[in-house]
Amino acid sequence: MMNTYALETEIVTKTYQSESGVINAVDEVSLQVKPGEFVALVGPSGSGKTTMLSILAALLKPTSGKVILDGQDLAAMNEVDRVAMRRNKIGFTFQANNLVPYLSAVENVELMLRLNGRLDKTGKMRSRELLARLGLSERLHNLPGQMSGGQQQRVAIARAMIHNPSLVLADEPTASLDTERAYQVVETFAGLIHEQNRAGIMVTHDLRMCEYVDRVLQMRDGKLVQIYSTKSEIMELVKGKHD
Amino acid sequence: MKQIVEISGFLALKEIWRNRSRFLLVSLVIALITLLVLFIAALGEGLGNGNKEYIAKLDAELIAYQSKSDFLIAASRLSKDRLAAIRRVEGVADVGMLGTANATLILPGDVEPLKVALLGVQPGHTGEPAVVQGQQLGTDLSDEVIIDKNTALRSDLKIGDDLTLRVTQGTQDEFYTLRIVGVSDGQQYSLQPSVFVPFYTWDRIKPKSEAEINSSNPVANVILIKLVDPAAIEEVSASIVSQVNNVETATLKQAINALPGYSAQQSTLNLQGGFTLFIGVLVIGGFFQIQILQKVAQIGVLKAIGTSNPIVAMASILQIVVVTIVGVAIGGFMTFLFSLSFPPTVPIVFNGTTTAIAVIALLLIGPLSGLISTRYAVRIEPLKALGLS
Ligand SMILES: Nc1ncnc2c1ncn2[C@@H]1O[C@H](COP(=O)(O)OP(=O)(O)OP(=O)(O)O)[C@@H](O)[C@H]1O
Ligand SMILES: [Mg+2]
Numbered sequence: 001m002m003n004t005y006a007l008e009t010e011i012v013t014k015t016y017q018s019e020s021g022v023i024n025a026v027d028e029v030s031l032q033v034k035p036g037e038f039v040a041l042v043g044p045s046g047s048g049k050t051t052m053l054s055i056l057a058a059l060l061k062p063t064s065g066k067v068i069l070d071g072q073d074l075a076a077m078n079e080v081d082r083v084a085m086r087r088n089k090i091g092f093t094f095q096a097n098n099l100v101p102y103l104s105a106v107e108n109v110e111l112m113l114r115l116n117g118r119l120d121k122t123g124k125m126r127s128r129e130l131l132a133r134l135g136l137s138e139r140l141h142n143l144p145g146q147m148s149g150g151q152q153q154r155v156a157i158a159r160a161m162i163h164n165p166s167l168v169l170a171d172e173p174t175a176s177l178d179t180e181r182a183y184q185v186v187e188t189f190a191g192l193i194h195e196q197n198r199a200g201i202m203v204t205h206d207l208r209m210c211e212y213v214d215r216v217l218q219m220r221d222g223k224l225v226q227i228y229s230t231k232s233e234i235m236e237l238v239k240g241k242h243d
Numbered sequence: 244m245k246q247i248v249e250i251s252g253f254l255a256l257k258e259i260w261r262n263r264s265r266f267l268l269v270s271l272v273i274a275l276i277t278l279l280v281l282f283i284a285a286l287g288e289g290l291g292n293g294n295k296e297y298i299a300k301l302d303a304e305l306i307a308y309q310s311k312s313d314f315l316i317a318a319s320r321l322s323k324d325r326l327a328a329i330r331r332v333e334g335v336a337d338v339g340m341l342g343t344a345n346a347t348l349i350l351p352g353d354v355e356p357l358k359v360a361l362l363g364v365q366p367g368h369t370g371e372p373a374v375v376q377g378q379q380l381g382t383d384l385s386d387e388v389i390i391d392k393n394t395a396l397r398s399d400l401k402i403g404d405d406l407t408l409r410v411t412q413g414t415q416d417e418f419y420t421l422r423i424v425g426v427s428d429g430q431q432y433s434l435q436p437s438v439f440v441p442f443y444t445w446d447r448i449k450p451k452s453e454a455e456i457n458s459s460n461p462v463a464n465v466i467l468i469k470l471v472d473p474a475a476i477e478e479v480s481a482s483i484v485s486q487v488n489n490v491e492t493a494t495l496k497q498a499i500n501a502l503p504g505y506s507a508q509q510s511t512l513n514l515q516g517g518f519t520l521f522i523g524v525l526v527i528g529g530f531f532q533i534q535i536l537q538k539v540a541q542i543g544v545l546k547a548i549g550t551s552n553p554i555v556a557m558a559s560i561l562q563i564v565v566v567t568i569v570g571v572a573i574g575g576f577m578t579f580l581f582s583l584s585f586p587p588t589v590p591i592v593f594n595g596t597t598t599a600i601a602v603i604a605l606l607l608i609g610p611l612s613g614l615i616s617t618r619y620a621v622r623i624e625p626l627k628a629l630g631l632s
Contacts, residue, residue, distance in 0.1 A: 059547055059625050080551070086625075087549020094547070097540040100254075102261040114253065115549055117246055143261065159548070 005068075006166050006199035007033040007056065012065035012075075014051050014222075025051040026062065027222035035166070038193045038200040040210045043219035049203045050171060052219070056201065057092055057169050058082040070166050087115045091160030091168040091198075095175050098156040099144040105131060105155045106140040112163045123162075130158045134188055150181040157189050161196065168193060170202040174209055186212050211238050250550075251557035258558075259565060266562075269530050270570035276523040277574025277605050278581070280516055282591070284601045285582070287512035289590030290434075294508070295499045297362070297391075297432040303339070303369045304476050305468040306498045307483060307490045314493050314501035316343055316464050321490065326466055328487040334479035336471045339370035340442050340463035343432065344449040349407040349418070350398055357398055360432040361408065363445020369469040372439060374425030377402040381424070383443045389425040393436035396587055402426060408438070410450045419448045433502075468492070516601070520608055528612030531563055535616040542620055543627030552621050559617040560610055567609030571602060 014026040026048045033039050041049050054060035055067060058074045059082075067074040070089055074082060086092070091112075099108045109127040113119040131140060134154040144152050153173055160168050173189065174182035186202070190212035193200035202213065210216050216234055218226040228234050259266045292299075298306075307329055312319035321340075330338045342363030347356045364370040366380035372389060373379075380387050388406060390398075400406055400423055408419045421440065430437045440448070446461040470479055480492045493501065500506050535542075542555060578593075585591055 054626060057547070083546070083549055083551050085549075086547065090549075092548055094544065097544060100545065101541060102258040107257070112548065114250055115554075 004034060005032045006035045006037075006070065007031075007201075008066075008068045009056070010066040010068070012052075012055060012062045012067060014048075014055060014060065015063040024222045026055065028065075029219075029222075029224045031217060031224060033167075033199040033201065035199055036194055036197040037215065038190050038202070038213045040213040040216045041201060041203045041219065042205070042207060042210070042216060043225075047219040048222040049219055051222075053169055053171055053201065053203050056167065057090055058085045087112070088163070089166045091163065091165040093153065093156040093160050093170040093173050095172040099152055099159070101144050104141045104143055105136060105147065105151075108144070108155055109158045109162050112159050116163055118163070127158070127162055130162055131155070133192075134158055149176040150185060153177065153185050154188070157185070157192070161192055161198065164196070164198075166199060168198050168200045170200070172203055172205065174204065174206055179208075182206065182209065183211075207240070208238055210234055247551075247553050247557055251554045251561055254545075254554070255558040255561040255565065259562060266566055267569075269527070270566050270573060272526055272530075273523065273567055273570025273605070273609070274574035274577060276519060276526070277571050277602075278577050279519050280523075280601050280605060281574070281578045281593075281598060282581075283512055283516045283519060284597045285578075285591045285593050287509060287516070288594045288597050289592040290512070291505065291509055292429065292592055293431045293434040293590050294502050294505045297360075297372070297430045297437060298495060298499055298502070300372070300428075300430065301370065301467060301495060303337075303467040303469045303495070304473050305470065305480055305483070305492045305494060307466040307468060307487070307492050310489050310491045312491070314491075314498060315503070316341075316498075317503075319464050320462050321464070321466055322460060322462050325487060325490060326463070329466055329468060329483055329490070332479065332482050332486055334471050334475055334482065335468055337369045337469040339365045339368035339467045339469075341370050341465050341467055342442060342445045342449065342463050344410075344445070345433075345435070346438065346448075346450070347409045348394070348398060348438065349409055350400075354398075356409070357394070358435055359394055359408075360435040360437045361410070361445065361449060362432060362437055362439050363442040363449070363463070364439050365442045368467075370467040372427040372430050374427050377423070377425035379425060380439070380441050383441045385441055386419075386421045386444060387424045387441065388421045389427050389439040390423055391427045391430035391437040391439075393429055393431055393588075394438060395426050397436055406438070408448065410448060412451045413453045413456050417448070466490075520604055523605065524608045524612040526612075527563070527567065527609055528615060531559075531613045531616040532619070535559070535619050538620075539623055539627055542623045543625050546623065546625035555623075556617050556621050559620045560613060563609045563613035563617075567606055570609075571605050574605075575602065 009029060009031050011028045011030050012026055013024060013028055016023045016025055029052060043049055055062050062075050065075060074085060103111060106127055109131060110119055110124060113123040128140060134157065136151060136154055139147055139151055173185060177185060186209045216228040216237060217224055228237055308314055309319040309321055326338055326340055329335060344361045346359055346361040348359050349356050366383060371380060374389055380389060390400060402423050404423050405420050406423055410417055443461060470476060483492055545555065582593060
């Protein structure tokens with residue numbers, strides 16, 4: 001039943017050489033994400049979350065293993081094809097410096113469609129609707145420098161989803177936000193992923209944010225060590241963090 | 244391809260527009276460099292003209308010198324029999340003797356006397372400049388002169404006026420008064436405005452040494468040669484040298500390059516122009532390099548979301564091209580405004596070709612100096628967007 005997954009990795013390993021020897025930043029990770037499923041990637045600092053996300057985003061080639069997105073192996077592609085995958089099939093929000101600073105909110109979102117040669121009247125309308133949906137209808141023509149961190153994150157979410165990607169990735173989307181804003185942003189993000197049937201993966205330090213996800217993958221020393229997949233397991237994890 | 248241009252154009256122009264004051268500043272620096280380069284070019288043209296204008300405008304193809312004179316007009320002596328001999332060579336349409344000397348033009352009132360080039364030419368033959376006002380010279384012996392535009396501008400003399408020249412002959416200063424019959428266009432020679440007199444009059448009034456005063460054999464410096472067919476210049480030149488004793492020939496181009504100081508002056512000015520362009524390369528290159536260093540994260544994001552390298556490179560080049568074009572346009576306009584305020588005696592001449600070459604060179608230095616920063620932009624890793632190396 002391979003094609004029920006939007007994303008599937010098979011024993012992915014990323015090895016770095018350093019002075020202290022060889023480090024497996026990602027160590028034999030196999031995981032699957034279905035369309036419409038929102039997954040959190042958690043773990044202590046240095047556990048390999050960002051490295052894993054970069055591999056899934058076709059930004060980094062794994063040392064070994066397969067990364068299959070919509071039936072195509074990202075690990076086996078050349079750079080030109082990976083660039084095409086990034087703009088077609090993947091949406092991405094970064095922790096910082098997310099937006100192009102000289103483009104307004106709506107221009108940042110439209111850029112994704114522009115890059116794919118799909119910026120038409122409908123595209124422009126959809127961009128505005130999506131931003132409105134994220135509570136930014138008053139901010140369409142603001143430059144990133146004129147918006148708060150939370151507003152910028154929401155614009156980045158719109159940019160990551162406007163081109164109907166199969167896979168949406170977010171690296172610490174709440175890192176620069178206060179708790180209330182953080183809940184708001186993640187909730188909207190989860191809503192969009194479920195509604196539009198995308199596969200979503202979010203890296204987070206903040207276990208409270210796991211309230212909105214369907215599954216939590218925990219990493220340690222590059223390995224996938226634990227998976228929380230039922231609502232009660234996840235809620236326990238979320239609450240545990242509170243004590 | 245069309246999409247690459249479209250997207251990169253969009254990104255480049257948006258960035259310029261949203262940071263317009265910063266980019267305008269760079270354009271203004273380019274404008275100043277443009278102003279400088281165009282003025283140096285114009286000065287080169289103007290100063291060069293002062294030296295070569297008369298020779299460059301000659302209606303002749305060849306100049307005959309006394310052999311071994313190193314193409315130095317003042318050092319060459321050719322007598323009347325050479326004239327007849329050269330005229331007989333097949334392919335020669337017309338010949339004219341040219342005598343060169345210096346004289347001082349005495350002006351009425353308290354006005355400073357004007358040093359002029361006193362040129363002896365043969366009326367009706369090659370070497371006599373065409374007048375733009377008045378008449379050509381009458382006979383070989385008449386006391387008439389044609390003054391060039393520069394002499395007219397600086398002396399305020401007009402057609403019909405008498406003109407007094409002071410020359411030193413032997414140990415005495417002699418004064419000669421001649422009538423102005425015509426004014427030609429600019430015909431400077433040897434960095435001086437020119438006065439043209441009939442050849443035998445020239446021979447009579449030119450500065451002379453004690454020994455020369457009593458010699459009665461008029462001697463020209465060089466002989467100007469107009470050909471029946473300008474394309475046959477090589478053949479005719481060879482026949483002249485083989486058939487006429489004791490002469491060598493130069494094309495106008497060779498003659499100009501041999502003018503005292505001309506080559507040195509032009510190469511100095513070319514060097515200055517080149518150096519200014521080089522400074523331009525450094526300034527523009529430096530600016531865009533610094534800018535790209537500040538933009539690493541932002542270019543990383545662009546690449547991470549799927550912007551291809553051709554788009555990133557094209558955007559970088561387009562930006563430099565736009566900034567350069569705006570700068571050169573402003574600089575050109577500033578040059579034009581400045582040039583209007585210069586008095587005609589300042590040796591600044593905007594020549595179409597020279598200006599065009601300078602403008603093309605200026606437009607090229609932008610993209611050229613931006614190559615390094617463009618290369619850098621292309622090499623930025625998209626992983627930078629994640630804060631990873
Ligand atoms: N380019 C690299 N060269 C060498 N080692 C690297 C490189 N990138 C990451 N590593 C190492 O790989 C391991 C995983 O790093 P990674 O950044 O993926 O962790 P992380 O889970 O994102 O940590 P954090 O929560 O602090 O962001 C770390 O030990 C790190 O030092
Ligand atoms: Mg990280």
